[in-house]
Amino acid sequence: MGEAYVRVDNPDTCRELLEQLCEHGGARLIGLSPDNPSLPVVLMEVSPGRGLTLDVTAVSGVASYLEAGQECRLAGRVAGTLLRSAPLSGWRRLAAPGRVQLSCAWPDCLEVIYRRSAFRAELNARMPVEAEVRMTEEGLPILGRLLDLSLGGCRIELPANAAAELQVGERLERVCLRFPNGQQLDLRAQIRHRQLNDDWKAARFGCAFVELAARDERRLAFYVREIEHESARNAVDGDPSRTPSQLFVPRATEPAASAARPQGYATPMARRLARLALYLNGLLVQLQQGSEIDSVQLSWHGDFLLGLLDEDREAVLFAVHCLVDEPPLIQHCIAVAVRLADLARSRGLPSDLVKSICACALVHDLGKGLLPPSLVRSDAFDDEKREAFVRHVALLRERLAKCKWLATAVIRSVVEEINERLDGTGYPRGLQAGQLGELARIAAVVDVIDAMGRSRPDRSEQAISSVYRQLIGRENQLDRRWCQEYIQHFGLIPIGSLLRFAEGDLGWVERLDRKGVIVQVRLTDQPSLRGATLSAPLSGSELAALGPIEGIVLPEASD
Structure with a gap:
């Protein structure tokens, strides 16, 4: 089975690819006829949203066919990516002494094959995709967000406290991408590069996927296409009336994904x-x-x-x-x-x-x-x-x-x-x-x-x-x-100790007097401070009402 083309609608991406083809050459017209499946041309000018200018002097005989409405596409290779345009139309001959030059309308879209996984479909702020990273299957998850996706890898943003532990070259046993509609993609990856954001509050990781199965590759191609579709729809100069990608339509029972901690630390x-x-x-x-x-x-x-x-x-x-x-x-x-x-x-x-x-x-x-x-x-x-x-x-x-x-x-x-x-x-x-x-x-x-x-x-x-x-x-x-x-x-029972009281309550020691006697605690709903809900401070008679201390409890690690 041959590689499938992926549709690219994003105007900026289309412009960038066509400008690269214009700069580096190698453009050709395809689909004119079975006898002439590919003809070399020169892409001379790219006018985003307006049109393209081509020099067809080397194959001047095709000019009349194009002016008559013959369907064809522009094709080429840039940065390891094969591209072809949607069918071109609106051909007209330009005045160019000694040359044969034509202009045509701006193509509706491009179709690409990411031969070297060079192209990345970028997500904007309206396209939240949660990324969960685990170094081992048993390790704690690190939650962040997906920044872009390609057939070969992705960039994800994670909290800064993950930056020092996740070093370049590290293997990630699990990179789980969760889309707003509930779809989920689980892959293995290796970190290729890492960069702190300017404010040091987050870090961006470039990851290359490893051990991809054929099914994973097909799903990646689908997701790249859908991200491009949605990006083009809600871009500043996009068309919001277009049908949204179902990937980004949240399930009615769940809010859109968010990597933010619902509340800050406990105090x-x-x-x-x-x-x-x-x-x-x-x-x-x-x-x-x-x-x-x-x-x-x-x-x-x-x-x-x-x-x-x-x-x-x-x-x-x-x-x-x-x-x-x-x-x-x-x-x-x-x-x-x-x-x-x-x-x-x-x-x-x-x-x-x-x-x-x-x-x-x-x-x-x-x-x-x-x-x-x-x-x-x-x-x-x-x-x-x-x-x-x-x-x-x-x-x-x-x-x-x-x-x-x-x-x-x-x-x-x-x-x-x-x-x-x-x-x-x-x-x-x-x-x-x-x-x-x-x-x-x-x-x-x-x-x-x-x-x-x-x-x-x-x-x-x-x-x-x-x-x-x-x-x-x-x-x-x-x-x-x-x-x-x-x-x-x-103190023998220092601040930060977790205690179990005679009435069954769990409480964190928050303050001691000068003799090391406990004078204030906060009750908790779980034996861990990760995501815990703490009571208001208890002291005096409220503290005495908890009864004697039964023992010090070892806090549990949360998943």
Whole structure:
């Protein structure tokens, strides 16, 4: 079976293809007669919406046939795409001494065969198509929108928090396109290019489809054609009276697809703290593209976080737990920065020093984003993998060269030595207790406690009560005094813990008094902060009415 032509109605696309044919040559007339199936001509001028001008001097005998109304089409090849026009009409001879030149009316449409998948049908704002991406079948879905589609690939826009994790060359196990009428197309793809939007709030990914079956190719050709049809209908200079493509007629029972989160993060402070996540996601993409860390940007975001802590530290401590849609690496960097800065401030350290500590903590683990994704996701390390993994420290340190305002001692403690252990089992240098200062010791405690509360490829996350118990068995690795200081400062049941009360209610700890006693909670409808509905704050008699605490609950990951 031969390849099928796809109709292209979009005026801009038709103009672009014909102008390329005019510029590069190779035009011909087809369909004149069985004896002359293809005759070479020169496409001289393209006047969008008005007509075409052709030089037929080399085959001057066809001029009289064309003026008499003989049907034919213009054909050619541009950018790997075969094209042919709708039947041309309105031929008239032009005055051109020594030449035979004709003009004709603008063709109603073009028909193309995308031999090299070069042409992409673009979607405008009135054509919402949801794109769902999964790196693995079991992985969490990332929702975005389709920007364009071709027979060989597509461009999709996803939230910026996906940009650092989805790197060029990554295989996508599932790209699901959902059209407003309910039709759905599931394909596998590979990321070919990635670009952050100017505002860093989203990123655009170019994907090439892989392992396409014949049925997938037929459906893609249909969707490309329908997108072109709908784009031509609702373009600024389009014809809205044309019959709409059924792909873009929403089902009566469902609204049009939307990738937007129905509500923001759970609290106002969490929505403000998300600005840091936006910055770190964008920064990580820039680092992956070879950039260094911008000194001014890092300084501004350090001040921003410290300003939030000044305003309401407990709200910030709770907000750390609310950023559930961010990549784990970004969540971890923000959590360590918040808690380490909070501890530093409680010790009365100078403001410039606290700012350096906060800024270094914000970026301390971003070097992991510069490693091969397969290495970071590995659940077992041999000597070779471990040697490759520890390079993330040096990779990040190199990118801090322009941040001259950061104290060298702070960079050393928070970036270079945060993974060292008192017994010499840490990395990258295997330093021991006598070689580690106080800041490196407390940074290691904050880092480990947060990391143990998050899942990794080799283990599941743990409740804070379990984390605290295990600190007792790690006194040879972590400074005992700073473990005790951490627990005393943040509490045995710290802000952000999920509790089950005697009456069966689930509630998030939102505020503690100076002795670490719970004074405010928010009830929740589910054991996860992703998409959860929280009650108004409960304190005093309302809190007492919930009954005794039955235990700390490990929050669930949502699909």
